[in-house]
Amino acid sequence: MAKHHVTTTVNREPVxxxxxxxxxxxxxxxxxxxxxGSKEGCGTGDCGACSVLMDGRLVCACLVLAAEATGHEITxxxxxxxxxxxxxxxxxxxxxxxxxxxxxxxxxxxxxxxLLDRNPDPTETEVRFWLAGNLCRCTGYDKIIRAVMxxxxxxxxxxxxx
Amino acid sequence: MGNEQDxxxxxxxxxxxxxxxxxxxxxxxxDKVTGRATFGADIDLPxxxxxxVIRSPHAHARIISIDTSAAAALPGxxxxxxxxxxxxxxxxxxxxxxxxxxxxxxxxxxIARSKVLYDGHAVAAVAATSVEIAHEAAxxxxxxxxxxxxxxxxxxxxxxxxxVLHEGLITKGVEPAPNKxxxxxxxxxxxxxxxxxGFAESExxxxxxxxxxxxxxxxxxxxxxxxxxxxxxxxxxxxxxQGQFMIREFCAKLLGMDIGRIxxxxxxxxxxxxxxxxxxxxxxxxxxxxxxxxxVRMVMSxxxxxxxxxxxxxxxxxxxLGAKRDGTFVAGEMVLKYQAGAYPGSPAFLGGMTGFSCYExxxxxxxxxxxxxxxxxxxxxRAPGAPMASFGVESAxxxxxxxxxxxxxxxxxxxxAKEGTATIYGPKFLQIGYVxxxxxxxxxxxxxxxxxxxxxxxxxxxxxxxxxxxxxASVHVNEDGSVSVVTGNPDIGGSRASMAIMAAExxxxxxxxxxxxxxxxxxxxxxxxxxxxxxxxxTGMAVCDAAKDVVRQLRTRAAKMWKVTAxxxxxxxxxxxCTKVEEGKDRAPLTLAAIAHAAARTxxxxxxxxxxxxAGAGPGFGTHICDVxxxxxxxxxxVIRYTAIQDVGRAIHPSYVEGQLQGGAVQGIGWAxxxxxxxxxxxxxxxxxxxxxxxxxASDLPMIDTVLVEVPNPGHPYGVRGVGEVPIVxxxxxxxxxxxxxVGLRLTSLPISPPKLLAAIDGAKAAG
Numbered sequence: 001m002a003k004h005h006v007t008t009t010v011n012r013e014p015v016x017x018x019x020x021x022x023x024x025x026x027x028x029x030x031x032x033x034x035x036x037g038s039k040e041g042c043g044t045g046d047c048g049a050c051s052v053l054m055d056g057r058l059v060c061a062c063l064v065l066a067a068e069a070t071g072h073e074i075t076x077x078x079x080x081x082x083x084x085x086x087x088x089x090x091x092x093x094x095x096x097x098x099x100x101x102x103x104x105x106x107x108x109x110x111x112x113x114x115l116l117d118r119n120p121d122p123t124e125t126e127v128r129f130w131l132a133g134n135l136c137r138c139t140g141y142d143k144i145i146r147a148v149m150x151x152x153x154x155x156x157x158x159x160x161x162x
Numbered sequence: 163m164g165n166e167q168d169x170x171x172x173x174x175x176x177x178x179x180x181x182x183x184x185x186x187x188x189x190x191x192x193d194k195v196t197g198r199a200t201f202g203a204d205i206d207l208p209x210x211x212x213x214x215v216i217r218s219p220h221a222h223a224r225i226i227s228i229d230t231s232a233a234a235a236l237p238g239x240x241x242x243x244x245x246x247x248x249x250x251x252x253x254x255x256x257x258x259x260x261x262x263x264x265x266x267x268x269x270x271x272x273i274a275r276s277k278v279l280y281d282g283h284a285v286a287a288v289a290a291t292s293v294e295i296a297h298e299a300a301x302x303x304x305x306x307x308x309x310x311x312x313x314x315x316x317x318x319x320x321x322x323x324x325x326v327l328h329e330g331l332i333t334k335g336v337e338p339a340p341n342k343x344x345x346x347x348x349x350x351x352x353x354x355x356x357x358x359x360g361f362a363e364s365e366x367x368x369x370x371x372x373x374x375x376x377x378x379x380x381x382x383x384x385x386x387x388x389x390x391x392x393x394x395x396x397x398x399x400x401x402x403x404q405g406q407f408m409i410r411e412f413c414a415k416l417l418g419m420d421i422g423r424i425x426x427x428x429x430x431x432x433x434x435x436x437x438x439x440x441x442x443x444x445x446x447x448x449x450x451x452x453x454x455x456x457x458v459r460m461v462m463s464x465x466x467x468x469x470x471x472x473x474x475x476x477x478x479x480x481x482x483l484g485a486k487r488d489g490t491f492v493a494g495e496m497v498l499k500y501q502a503g504a505y506p507g508s509p510a511f512l513g514g515m516t517g518f519s520c521y522e523x524x525x526x527x528x529x530x531x532x533x534x535x536x537x538x539x540x541x542x543x544r545a546p547g548a549p550m551a552s553f554g555v556e557s558a559x560x561x562x563x564x565x566x567x568x569x570x571x572x573x574x575x576x577x578x579a580k581e582g583t584a585t586i587y588g589p590k591f592l593q594i595g596y597v598x599x600x601x602x603x604x605x606x607x608x609x610x611x612x613x614x615x616x617x618x619x620x621x622x623x624x625x626x627x628x629x630x631x632x633x634x635a636s637v638h639v640n641e642d643g644s645v646s647v648v649t650g651n652p653d654i655g656g657s658r659a660s661m662a663i664m665a666a667e668x669x670x671x672x673x674x675x676x677x678x679x680x681x682x683x684x685x686x687x688x689x690x691x692x693x694x695x696x697x698x699x700x701t702g703m704a705v706c707d708a709a710k711d712v713v714r715q716l717r718t719r720a721a722k723m724w725k726v727t728a729x730x731x732x733x734x735x736x737x738x739x740c741t742k743v744e745e746g747k748d749r750a751p752l753t754l755a756a757i758a759h760a761a762a763r764t765x766x767x768x769x770x771x772x773x774x775x776x777a778g779a780g781p782g783f784g785t786h787i788c789d790v791x792x793x794x795x796x797x798x799x800x801v802i803r804y805t806a807i808q809d810v811g812r813a814i815h816p817s818y819v820e821g822q823l824q825g826g827a828v829q830g831i832g833w834a835x836x837x838x839x840x841x842x843x844x845x846x847x848x849x850x851x852x853x854x855x856x857x858x859x860a861s862d863l864p865m866i867d868t869v870l871v872e873v874p875n876p877g878h879p880y881g882v883r884g885v886g887e888v889p890i891v892x893x894x895x896x897x898x899x900x901x902x903x904x905v906g907l908r909l910t911s912l913p914i915s916p917p918k919l920l921a922a923i924d925g926a927k928a929a930g
Contacts, residue, residue: 020294036204037197039432041382042464046852049382077197090195094187097817100655100825102194103201103383103432125861132861135852137380137433138655139821140828141860 008069010035011079019066026050026061028069029076037077037106041135048134051107051114052076058114060133077106080113088158089113089151098147100138108134112148120156124149181663181673182880185817188659189678190430202386202402202429203461210388211240211289213450213460214296215443216303217470218278218285221312221536221845222325225276225285225305233288233302238295241453242303243446244286245275249418253330256415265415267505271539272416272445278307279327279504280536281846282469284442289450289458312536312845316478316501319345319535327504327534345534347506352514352586353527360493360525364484368562372554374894374912375838376476376501379543380829380857383432384467389447390457397424397448402431404438404652405691410683412441413448427682428652431692435829436542437472439693465850473839474543475500475508479554489568491577493525494518498551500532503539508532509547515587516891517551519625520596520783521577526586536845542693544826545626545887549833549894553912556622556895561908570621570899571609575600579625579783595809595873596623596783602869603785608805617791617802618904624784624891628884629694630776630877634687635704637665637712639768643755644675645712647705650689651697653680655825655886656818660698661705663814664880668709671736671754687773695884698814699875700776706879711770719764720752778877782884784808786827786892790900797920799835799901805867806892811875811883823889824866830893832858838913 003018010033019028029035029052041047043062050061053075061076080087089109092098099105108131115122115130122130127148128141136144193199230242251266273284286303290296311325318324326343333340334348361367387401397419403409406426414421431438443460450458462471477500484493496517500510514528528551563570578597584590603609603621613619636648647665651657658678666673689701717731720738724731726749730742738757740749761768789803806823813819836856840848849855874881894912901919902908907926911918 022294030204034206035197036200039201039383040203040461041384041432042852044464044851044853047382047464081196086192086195093195094191097185097188097656097815097821099191099194100818100821101381101383101431101433102190102199103381103430105194106197109195128860128863132859135382135857135859137382137435137829137857138825140824140826140858140866141863142824142866143817143821145860145865 004067006066006070008071009073011075021067023066024062025052025064025066025069025074028066029061035076035078039103039106041103048111049104049107051110051134053110053114056117058111077110080109087113088155089148092147092151092154096143096147096150098139098143104134104136108136108144116152116155120152120159122152179667181667182812182814183816185815186659186663186673188656189662190653190658199430201383201432205388205400205429205459207388207390207457210457210459211291211454212293212296213287213289213447213458214300215284215446215466216286216300216305217466218274218281218283219846220278220307220309221281222310222327223278223307224310225274225278226308227306228286229304230286232304233299236295236299236302238291239288239299240291240456241289241450242286243273243449243453245273247449248273248416248445267507268412268440269416271505272442280538282466282538283504284446284470287446287450289454313345314535314537314841314845316476316499316533316535319533320499327536331506331534346531347502347534348532350511350514350530351528354584354586355525357493357495357525357527361484364492365487366562366565367482367484368558368565369482370558370910372479372481372557372910374477374550374553376473376537377833377837378468378473378855379435379437381433381435381437384462384464385438385443385471386461387443387447388457388459389444389451391448391451395423399424399426399444399448400429401426401444402429402438404431404434404654404693406652406683407650407688408439408691409441409444413445416441416445417448425682425684428680431652431654434654435544436546436693439542439691442471464852468850468855469847470538472541472543473538474546475502475540475550476839477501477550479550481554481558483558483562485562487566489566489573489576491521491523494523495526496528496551496554498528498530500547501537501540502532502534503537504534505539506532506534508540512547513551516548516625517555519585520579520623522579522583528586537839544829544890548624548626548891549830552622552624552891553894553898556892557898557910560620560899560902571600571604574623591781593873593876594781594783595871598871598873599783599785599807599809602807602871603787606787606805606807606869608787608803608867613789616794616904617789618900618902620788620896620899620903622786622892622895622899624888626695626782626887626891628699628779628782628887629696630700630779631690631694631696632688632775633701633704634689634773635701635708636686637705637708637770639712639754639758641758643753643758644677645669645671647676647678648681648686649701649705650681650686651692651701654692655822656815657697659818660702660814664702664705665709668706669713669736669754670734695782695886696779699779699878699882699884702814702882703776703878704772704774707774708770708772711772712768715768715770716754716757719757719761719768722764723752723760724749778875780811780875780877780883782809782888784888784892786896788893788896788900790897790904792901792904792919794923797916797923799914799919801831801863801897803864805869806889807869807871808885808888809871809873809883810885811878812872812881813870814880814882816870819870819885820868822885823868826886826889827866827893828858828863830890831897833912834894834897835913836915
């Protein structure tokens with residue numbers, strides 16, 4: 001089968017590749033681009049471990065065809081930090097011990113960023129419902145929700161004083 | 163090793179710790195929040211092939227033939243494996259890990275021989291140059307089956323006329339031995355006192371049956387492995403598991419190889435909860451790598467994980483509890499019937515050992531039945547076997563409290579196990595903190611908070627043994643005085659943080675200069691797997707011992723530098739101090755860095771290497787309080803408040819200890835309210851994805867409050883008890899008791915799903 005030509009932007013870098021027409025964005029990120037931070041927990045959009053941003057919109061990379069990435073801007077967990085400076089969410093996940101095994105963590109951080117980009121001051125209920133598409137089996141979500149709320153507060157503080 | 167004496171000293175002195183009990187950022191954290199951490203499916207080797215498994219669509223069938231010729235002819239296919247490629251193993255139980263293991267069953271579960279025994283049972287596997295070719299090849303493998311009658315549920319499987327899975331399976335533990343095969347693999351009994359006399363003396367007796375469904379561990383990372391075989395036959399395996407040494411041993415057994423020809427490198431593990439304590443893909447990947455001469459990567463889909471790995475047993479639990487009118491327990495009996503899945507080995511006996519262990523019960527008996535049926539072979543799941551028996555016992559106690567008009571917490575307190583209480587499995591408890599968890603619950607504002615309409619509150623308790631076992635650690639002093647701590651246990655929930663904290667505490671040094679690492683099977687001595695809530699306790703003890711050995715060496719080296727004896731050197735706050743004062747001698751304290759710099763001149767590199775079989779694991783107890791609100795129109799139950807209280811011995815890193823309590827509680831909530839394996843009439847699993855196998859999500863839950871009770875375990879240098887398993891034991895009973903109070907009906911069947919609860923509510927209404 002003929003390969004499909006994809007021209008896209010991943011984590012602010014231009015990317016050009018050939019992929020199988022049936023390849024998902026997740027397949028291409030992991031296997032072609034070596035961006036292994038997006039995880040495949042289910043392949044059916046139920047676990048959120050492959051959460052990425054497509055033009056700022058939260059999507060499951062396993063449900064997007066790689067061919068659909070053409071002309072769009074993709075942000076993965078690898079593009080969340082600013083070089084070696086962690087994003088406030090990443091730092092807060094560490095400080096609040098919001099991860100145990102860590103397999104779901106990239107998806108949660110990407111999803112939480114999408115939330116805070118839209119709503120810098122979410123309620124606990126809003127955070128819980130926004131993150132309902134991300135499964136974590138280790139933490140019971142408590143520390144994840146707290147980390148997102150605490151990160152949001154810090155980011156609001158930075159906006160005011162920054 | 164002199165552990166016990168040292169341990170007692172440390173526990174009894176009210177020592178102020180520098181690092182133990184603090185909450186530093188975990189050492190592996192940065193990689194995990196940036197996506198750099200390497201899990202099983204992330205391993206990539208040059209020339210690597212993709213392997214996929216062909217699985218049975220039948221619950222029970224004889225394999226007539228497997229034709230691989232068309233698949234083998236497909237360009238790009240470089241290896242095919244069937245059951246014929248693995249050696250036949252003797253049908254015998256061998257020592258292995260936590261419980262004896264029959265490796266013939268492990269092998270047949272990894273790849274079927276003459277029969278398939280469940281939907282999803284592996285039949286063959288193929289390796290090819292691309293995923294697409296591998297899947298096409300899989301579709302070309304023609305397996306011819308003779309479909310046999312199947313049996314799914316435990317009581318059906320025990321019936322006389324049930325289809326028999328294993329023609330040679332004679333029930334163990336029954337006298338006289340049955341003369342024909344059945345699905346009842348074994349019976350185990352535990353008893354103390356005289357239950358007949360006990361029930362005769364009882365003034366109130368509660369007797370009921372309870373059921374639970376099979377549930378999966380539900381780790382988010384599917385099983386994944388890469389295997390590579392060198393031209394000289396040396397095998398390298400990279401995989402996500404709960405024990406690199408377990409993978410090495412199991413592969414060696416299943417493939418008839420020497421352990422020394424296999425090296426296993428642990429990847430980061432994306433959750434296990436007991437489910438990654440055995441092999442599935444690993445031996446198949448090794449054979450495919452041998453046949454193809456290329457590295458092979460195999461990763462399960464979620465559907466494969468659900469159909470062919472885990473779960474834990476669905477159960478039928480019968481409880482009879484007798485007490486005096488004042489609430490004193492007199493007699494208890496339990497009959498446990500647990501699904502083992504396709505091969506013997508359910509955790510029924512562990513349910514029998516743990517079910518009554520929270521209580522002083524002079525007359526008790528547990529009869530535990532291990533029953534095979536056409537389901538995936540059950541695997542360990544967090545306190546294996548305990549939550550189901552506990553659900554029955556804690557429900558019965560709740561009902562007893564209602565019958566007697568007593569407060570359920572006070573009833574438990576009245577009968578609580580304490581130091582000296584005898585257990586049904588033999589030993590008496592030493593220092594335990596169960597009563598302290600009940601008192602903490604009583605004092606907690608949650609226990610006395612008001613409830614609204616359609617709301618109910620439940621309390622339940624739980625026990626788990628916790629284990630120690632073979633553990634190794636190396637503490638290396640680097641040239642600049644920084645330290646590496648190498649252990650042999652995969653870090654499943656933050657244990658590297660605990661290892662670093664304990665090493666820094668013993669060495670009196672800055673935590674940021676301690677780097678914890680997990681060695682492969684060639685880099686560190688044998689360590690039993692990460693399980694049984696043992697790592698922070700047992701491997702932590704090895705780390706403490708290795709660090710203490712390093713301190714001894716550092717004192718000796720400092721003594722050489724000062725030309726005094728080691729007895730003249732004290733170690734504190736990460737430096738050597740000379741206690742011998744001599745005129746004209748400059749003996750300013752020597753830092754760890756200064757001694758490390760000089761190591762070449764004082765005897766060479768400094769490192770401590772310790773291997774122990776850790777004894778003295780402290781049992782763990784937990785008490786959980788749960789509030790629910792039931793929607794009487796839909797039967798939907800919502801947990802609105804939850805508090806988990808546990809005796810943790812001592813929390814080395816309290817955040818990760820709290821995390822264990824919170825995660826265990828939520829897994830238990832899922833077990834109680836949502837999760838279950840659903841089969842159709844043909845014995846095919848119907849809910850193989852997360853959409854239909856509904857684990858709790860963030861919007862289902864409140865915050866999970868925790869209280870860490872610290873009654874130090876005298877068997878550990880810092881008083882550590884295992885903490886990971888206890889918290890999944892109480893939630894089943896706590897949730898069911900809460901729902902029972904909310905609706906005024908005793909719920910005895912999990913999960914308490916909306917249709918089931920609605921039917922119970924409507925049924926009660928109809929009955930008037």
